Amino acid sequence: MPRRCDAVPGFGFSLSVTLLWLGGLVLLPLLALLLRPAELGPAGLWHSVTEPRVLAALRLSFGAALAASALNLPLGLLVAWVLVRYRFPGRGLLDAAVDLPFALPTAVAGLALTALYAPNGWIGAPLAALGLKVAYTPLGVGLAMLFVGLPFVVRSVEPVLRDLPREAEEAAATLGATRAQALWRVVLPALAPALLAGFAMASARAIGEYGSVIFIAGNMPMVSEIAPLLIVTRLEQFDYAGAAAVGLAMLALSFLMLLALNLARRLWRPA
């Protein structure tokens, strides 16, 4: 607790403003999300979130998000590595491009990805010739999640890689390790917590992603329908409690996932 005769002023005022701002705009609305599903009763709530269509949507949202974030680990590591360790013409442009999925409105990203990967698109057409259908399939859902998640991994790994002392790698090399061994045994373990953090952020974002996914997903119930879309559908049928139940299930599952990842990160540190 700050001392009563604290030299820096404004603690009471700034804390009151913060609590008012946080309470009114975030906590009160989230309280509604926590309490509304209770109207269904325990049995009704369970029934509402275990409907086959809900389970399929949750499975797709979480499965695709985890798969996309896992694929983003090597991709993000590659980009971070190149940006931190090498100097080359065009590096500034690549660096700025990494943030594009952060800045681009999700609906624009969704439209653009759909145009590119549709069966008549620039990338979709050659893929279709190979027999691979991306747009309007679960693969498209994963692709959009890959797009929104990439910057999280890059931006999480970059600062750690930049501050990594070269001496450790040099020592490994002096002790006779090959370059590959030094990277695998020295660099990668040092980056692991940052990679995990990036994975967690990318997954959290991808699980809830809506705008960039719904255009490319095709939104077929049981096949390519994501959980957030199911919330919208239930709201349109004025099933508020049912919509809130799906939202609550998403939040609870995300929370459990983040908790597990956090534990994994803590366990990693002593090693």
Add this chain to the structure above:
Amino acid sequence: MAPGVSPTAEPRWLRRLLIGAAALLLGLFLLLPLAAVFTEALRRGWAPAWQALSEPDAVAAVRLTLLVAAIAVPVNMAGGVAAAWCIAKFRFPGRSLLLALIELPFSVSPVISGLVWVLLFGAQGWFGPWLQAHDVQIVFAVPGLMLATLFVTFPFVARTLIPLMQDQGRGAEEAAATLGASGWQTFRRVTLPDIRWALLSGVLLCNARAMGEFGAVSVVSGHIRGETNTMPLHVEILYNEYQFVAAFAVAALLALLALVTLAAKTLLERGTRRGLPA
């Protein structure tokens, strides 16, 4: 190993391969979609694109988007500065919980960010009957759009300021207070000059998200053309009506906003790194 090659550097061929792979990935995966937006928008030349942007519904959407951002950004800027002030300059119980709660909206789905307001103010929401009795409409009207946007853009400013203000410590503010400056004077004359570029960067990101938000506003908007349609929602409506050139034209305008934001952010970061009055 070839002489003269550092033991901690990759051989040149591998370095080139990695740079090439990263460039290909970012080019194909991030920049190509951007190119696709502008190509699709200008598929039939400038005239149809311009027409799509100047028809009344599009103009109304642009105006509404600006209005929503004009409310959401200052509110979250003020709240963000206040939060950064008490979290970065003071130690108190519950401080890390407060920090976690401020960042919470980032890990909530945009759809849920809209849903929570419907649960409160929708026809069957907690306050729905009262609002109806008093003829106030929040959901499916402009106030709902503002609330949803406030929720999704909530953490941006606070999150940019807190690490910076924590690094700067409280020595300067203590000195100012000792010399007799009032709280407001201390903030304006001592703290603000030190954080203005970070503040600007946070505001830019907050604004970009406010103008580009789709999921949250889609839930509370009701999609009334010319009335409750922001630009991203207008894009969706046009797209669903198969007016592809028009949809991509409005999308291109939003993409331009993203590009300007990115450019400004890059310049700001470069400026602060070169020791511009930080």
